[in-house]
Amino acid sequence: MTIVVQTIISGVIAGTVYGLLGLGLSLCYKTTRVVNFAHGSIAMLGAYTAYSLDEHGASILAASVAGILTAAFASAAMELLVLWPLYRRSLISAILATFGVAIVVESIIQMTWGSVAKAPPALLSTRSLDLGVTLSENDLGTFGLAVAISAALIVGLQSTRIGRAMRGVAQDSHVVELLGVPSRRLYLLALALVGATAGVAGLLIGPSIGLAPDSGLGLTVYGFAAAVLGGLGSLHGAVVGGILIGVTHNVAAVYVTGTYADVVQYAAIGLVLLVRVRGLFGDELEAVRGV
Amino acid sequence: MRHLRYRRPLFMAVLTVAIGLSATACGSSDGSATSEAPIKVAVAVPYSGAAGAYGEVTDQAFALALKKYGADVDGRPIKLIKVDTQCTPSVAAQAINRALGQKPLAVYAACAGDTLAMKSTLAARRIPLVTATLTPSVMSDQPTYIWDAQPSLSRVTDALAGYMRSKKGAKVGVITDTTAYGAAFGDSMVTSVKSATMSVTARATYDPAATDYSGQILRIKRADVDSLFVEGYSESVAKLVSQARSLGITAPIYASPDVYDNTAFKAGGAALDGVVFASPYVANDNAESTTFQSSWEAEHHAVPTFTEDVLYEGVAVLVRALHSAGASPTASTIGSALDGLQMDLPSGHFAFSPGHSRAAAPVYVGKVENGAATLISTVH
Numbered sequence: 272m273t274i275v276v277q278t279i280i281s282g283v284i285a286g287t288v289y290g291l292l293g294l295g296l297s298l299c300y301k302t303t304r305v306v307n308f309a310h311g312s313i314a315m316l317g318a319y320t321a322y323s324l325d326e327h328g329a330s331i332l333a334a335s336v337a338g339i340l341t342a343a344f345a346s347a348a349m350e351l352l353v354l355w356p357l358y359r360r361s362l363i364s365a366i367l368a369t370f371g372v373a374i375v376v377e378s379i380i381q382m383t384w385g386s387v388a389k390a391p392p393a394l395l396s397t398r399s400l401d402l403g404v405t406l407s408e409n410d411l412g413t414f415g416l417a418v419a420i421s422a423a424l425i426v427g428l429q430s431t432r433i434g435r436a437m438r439g440v441a442q443d444s445h446v447v448e449l450l451g452v453p454s455r456r457l458y459l460l461a462l463a464l465v466g467a468t469a470g471v472a473g474l475l476i477g478p479s480i481g482l483a484p485d486s487g488l489g490l491t492v493y494g495f496a497a498a499v500l501g502g503l504g505s506l507h508g509a510v511v512g513g514i515l516i517g518v519t520h521n522v523a524a525v526y527v528t529g530t531y532a533d534v535v536q537y538a539a540i541g542l543v544l545l546v547r548v549r550g551l552f553g554d555e556l557e558a559v560r561g562v
Numbered sequence: 563m564r565h566l567r568y569r570r571p572l573f574m575a576v577l578t579v580a581i582g583l584s585a586t587a588c589g590s591s592d593g594s595a596t597s598e599a600p601i602k603v604a605v606a607v608p609y610s611g612a613a614g615a616y617g618e619v620t621d622q623a624f625a626l627a628l629k630k631y632g633a634d635v636d637g638r639p640i641k642l643i644k645v646d647t648q649c650t651p652s653v654a655a656q657a658i659n660r661a662l663g664q665k666p667l668a669v670y671a672a673c674a675g676d677t678l679a680m681k682s683t684l685a686a687r688r689i690p691l692v693t694a695t696l697t698p699s700v701m702s703d704q705p706t707y708i709w710d711a712q713p714s715l716s717r718v719t720d721a722l723a724g725y726m727r728s729k730k731g732a733k734v735g736v737i738t739d740t741t742a743y744g745a746a747f748g749d750s751m752v753t754s755v756k757s758a759t760m761s762v763t764a765r766a767t768y769d770p771a772a773t774d775y776s777g778q779i780l781r782i783k784r785a786d787v788d789s790l791f792v793e794g795y796s797e798s799v800a801k802l803v804s805q806a807r808s809l810g811i812t813a814p815i816y817a818s819p820d821v822y823d824n825t826a827f828k829a830g831g832a833a834l835d836g837v838v839f840a841s842p843y844v845a846n847d848n849a850e851s852t853t854f855q856s857s858w859e860a861e862h863h864a865v866p867t868f869t870e871d872v873l874y875e876g877v878a879v880l881v882r883a884l885h886s887a888g889a890s891p892t893a894s895t896i897g898s899a900l901d902g903l904q905m906d907l908p909s910g911h912f913a914f915s916p917g918h919s920r921a922a923a924p925v926y927v928g929k930v931e932n933g934a935a936t937l938i939s940t941v942h
C-alpha cells in the first residue's frame with residue numbers, strides 16, 4: 272500500500288515540474304500562437320546564471336532572482352529580435368525560428384560555462400519529512416510554487432486589464448490595436464512572463480538533473496507533452512497534464528514495465544488525444560489543428 | 563574566337579598549377595613529408611551535445627600527454643586536427659571525411675558509436691584509430707585498424723559482481739539509462755550477476771533527459787532486492803543514488819565507474835558515501851598514478867577521476883606510439899608501434915593484445931567516501 276501511495280505522490284511531484292514547463296509553453300501559445308521550442312533552453316540559461324552567482328558567493332535568493340530575470344530578458348529579446356519580424360509571415364516561420372534560438376542559447380551556454388555538467392544546489396532541503404511517505408521540503412516547495420504561479424497567471428490573464436488585452440491581441444491584434452491597445456508591448460510583456468516561468472522551472476529542475484548545455488530541448492519535450500495533453504493554451508490544463516504524465520509514467524514503471532515506461536506514457540497521451548484532439552482542457556480546436 | 567585566344571594561356575596556366583599541386587599532394591599521400599612538416603593526428607571527439615564534456619577533457623589530456631612525452635617528433639610538431647562528432651555516428655562519419663582531407667596519420671576517437679561509424683572509412687585508407695572505450699561491440703570482430711586502450715566492459719562488471727557476491731548479495735536490481743552504452747552496460751551486468759550465481763530480480767531503464775527517477779526506484783523497492791546497481795552519466799548516477807536513498811532503499815548500492823567523478827561527488831554529496839564501483843582506474847599509490855594525479859591537478863585545478871583517466875590513457879598511448887614510430891612516421895609504422903607498445907600508465911602496465919584490445923589490465927574496486935574514492939581491491 273505504501274508503495275502505491277508513494278508511486279502516486281512521487282508522480283505528482285515530478286509531474287508538477289513538467290506542468291510548470293508546460294505552463295510557460297501554453298502561456299506563449301495563448302498570447303502569441305507560437306509554440307516556443309526555445310523554452311527549455313531558456314530555462315537552462317536561467318539556471319546556469321543562478322548557479323554562477325551562487326558559486327561566486329551570492330545568496331540563493333539573489334542568485335535565483337537573477338536567474339529568473341535573465342530568462343525573462345532572454346525570452347523578451349527573442350520576441351524583439353526574432354519573433355516580432357516574423358509575426359506577419361506564416362506562423363511556421365516563427366515556430367521554426369524558436370528552434371534556431373534554442374540552438375543559439377545552447378551554444379552560448381557551452382561557450383560560457385563549458386560542456387562539463389554542473390551540479391547546482393537544491394533551493395530547499397532535500398531531507399525527507401516524516402509524513403508516512405517520502406516527501407522533502409524541496410518537493411513540497413516545487414509543488415507549492417508551481418500551483419501558486421499557475422494560479423497567479425490564470426487569475427492575472429482572466430481578471431486584469433493587461434491579461435484581457437494579452438488574450439485579445441492573441442485573438443486579433445489588428446482589432447485590439449484599433450481600440451488603442453499597444454500590441455507590441457503586450458507581446459513583449461507576454462514573452463518576458465513566459466521567460467520568467469522558464470526561469471523558475473530551470474531553478475527547480477536544475478538541482479534534479481544537473482546542468483548541461485543540451486538539456487533544454489529534452490525539457491521542452493516534457494513541457495510540450497504536458498501542454499498538449501492539458502490542451503495547448505490552457506494554463507491549468509498544462510499543470511494537470513504534467514501531473515497526469517508524471518503519475519502515468521510512475522505507475523507504468525512500477526507496475527507495468529521497467530524498461531518501456533516512456534512508451535506506455537506517450538501511448539497513453541496519444542490515446543487521450545485520439546479521443547479528444549484539443550486535449551483535456553483545450554477550447555480552441557481550430558487553433559490546435561493550425562499547429 | 564577572341565575569347566578563346568585569350569582563354570587558352572590562362573587555361574594552360576591553371577592546368578599547370580593544378581598538376582603541380584596534385585603532384586605535391588600525391589607525393590605526401592602516406593603522410594611522410596619534409597623534415598619540418600607536422601605529424602597530423604585527427605581528434606574525432608564530441609565537442610558539443612550530451613557528451614560534449616569528452617571533447618573538453620580530451621583537449622586537456624592531449625595537453626598533458628604532449629607535455630609529458632613531447633610535442634614534436636625529431637623536430638616535427640604533432641598537429642591535432644579537431645573535428646566535432648557530437649558522439650553521434652552519422653555526424654562522426656561526415657566529420658572524419660573532413661579530417662581525412664588534411665591527411666592525418668592516425669585518428670583518436672572517444673565514443674564507441676563514432677568509432678564504429680568511422681571503422682570502414684579508416685580501414686579502406688589503412689589509418690590507425692586509437693580509442694579508449696569499454697563498449698564490447700567496438701572490438702568484437704577484432705578490427706585491423708582499431709586499437710582500444712581500455713579493458714572490455716565484462717571485466718568491469720565481473721569484478722563488481724564478484725564483490726557483490728562476496729557481500730552476500732543474491733537478488734540484484736539493475737537500473738541503466740536508455741543510451742546504447744547504458745544498454746550494453748546493463749546486459750553485461752546481468753550476465754556477470756548470473757555468472758556469480760546471483761539473480762536479477764528487477765530491471766529498469768530511464769531516459770537521460772528525465773527529471774525524476776522515482777518510478778524506476780520504486781519498482782526496484784517493490785522487488786525487495788538486496789543489492790542495487792545503477793548506471794548513467796555522472797550527474798544522473800548521483801541523483802539516482804540520492805533519490806534511491808530518500809525513497810527508502812537501504813540495500814547496498816553499486817554503480818558504474820561514472821560515479822567516480824567530481825560532478826557526481828558534488829551532485830550526490832553525502833548520499834554517495836558507501837557506494838561501491840568497479841573501474842579501469844582508481845587513484846592508487848603506483849608512481850604513474852601519483853604523477854598523473856599531481857600533474858593534472860596542477861594544470862587543471864581539479865582532481866582527475868574516471869573520465870579524465872580513461873581519456874588520458876588513450877591519448878597517452880597514441881602520443882607514445884607516434885614517438886616510437888621512427889623519425890618519419892607513416893600510418894603503417896604507427897600501427898606497428900601500437901602493436902609493440904609497452905608502457906606504464908596510471909592504471910598499471912600497458913600493452914595491446916594481438917586482437918588490439920588492452921592486454922591483462924587490472925580492474926579496481928573502489929568506494930565513494932566523503933567526496934572522494936578509496937581503493938578497496940584490485941582484480942587482476
